[in-house]
Amino acid sequence: MKTPVYFISDIHLKLSLDKKEKERREMLYRLFDKIMETGGTCFFVGDLFDFYFEYPDVIPKAYADFYLKAMSLRRKGVDLHFLVGNHDYWTGEFMEHEIMDMVYHTDTQIKINDKKFYLTHGDGLLSWDHGYRLLKKVIRSNTFIRPFSWLHPTISYKIARFISRSGHYHTHSEDFNKDVRIELKQAAKKHFDNGFDYMISGHYHLGEMFTINEGKLAVLGDWFFRPSYAVYDGEDLNMILWEKDE
Template sequence: MSLPAPCFILADVHLGVAPRETERALIAFLRSLPGRAGSLMIDGDLFDFWFEWGTAIPRTGFRVLAALADVVDAGVPVTWVAGNHDCWGGDVLRQDVGVTYHFGPWIGDLAGWRARVEHGDGLRGREDRGYRAIRPVLRHPLSKAAFRLLPVDAASRLATGSSQASRTYRPRDDGLGIRRAGIARLESDPQIELLVLGHSHVAGVERASTGGVYANPGSWLDAPTYLRVDAREIALCRWDGSAEGDRLDALERRPEEALRHP
């Protein structure tokens, strides 16, 4: 799999609990991408809750879905890695919106980098043991089929109520658990040039001892930050309404690797 440069990466918008101005800022950002982006990656939890019934979908965020469809129609490929809040996507996202909806880690060529992208839920050792135990149950086809039998409004209220604890959760370690998991992954696999994780809501870019880069786009729920990746560098930016955004940090690619991808 290959995503053209420049690739823009965002995560953790949590539409449904995000303020209206956050949604408006995201729509403005998406509308700025045609003619400017080679590709877009959504690293999970665009929605605080997402489910597809036979003839119904959640009302929340329909303008964002329309903006995403316009991005796809403009020729910008959009890849969406499922998070822990929006892991029940299906034909509406793939066929009607036109995104590539992906379960599990995405591995491929991202703007010329050998990359691995995953949401990051369940990666911490002791802290995530309980969640790792129930995650297969939540994502099992039988669970999805049973949930579909519930009335739409009742099911939506149940899901949004149960998600409140995790959406308001800010890690006590300020994201260090996700960061450590990312750095450990890079050090165990020197072939990875770029590892992108979300979930912690803590933005940052950091180089591991192997030369590979750990990056987290942060959370649009907290601040409208995102990553911009091209063949030469990865930059952490904050959306400020302008075409390029406010550049917060950046790391250049290792010179020997960059020369292989002019």
């Protein structure tokens, strides 16, 4: 994999292009411009889109500017990898062959130089998430996906907008985050014991990095409250906060 590798998650590109959303995208595209200068790989660790469900013949117009930006990144030689999240699991041929170099639908292990990475979006990882793990199985099954794809896009995206409006963007309570940190560190420790050097997770919107024994756990931040990314320069992994006017 080409270095440096930039790991970014939970951008949640929205279906409604209001002023706030446009500003958010400009902030993200400034980072893309920086990545174009360094080259390397941009690795999206899930929930790049607030909703993504691909039809065989239709693509959502709300993401048109992102597609163009992604294509120009690739033309400049930047590789794009995408490990899907709970909001954008339903990729198809267009995302997998036209936009990204590589799409992953499960947790993934990669080796760059001599370092081993364990990559996960992170949803369903917490010990108490039993209900969610069941739901995850159902909505990723063909029995769900096939009938959903028969819905007219205007209807299915209306449903998606409604679900998205009911809000995922509240910050979690400090008590919740405390429990999340404990569980993620436990998961990371297991991977480090098994020879991994780094674990990278999205989904929990923390924007924090932890050193555990010899390993590093990066829990990426979202692009609402804590725009950040982790970067592996070929030797070490670091978390960088992205300033609004950078």
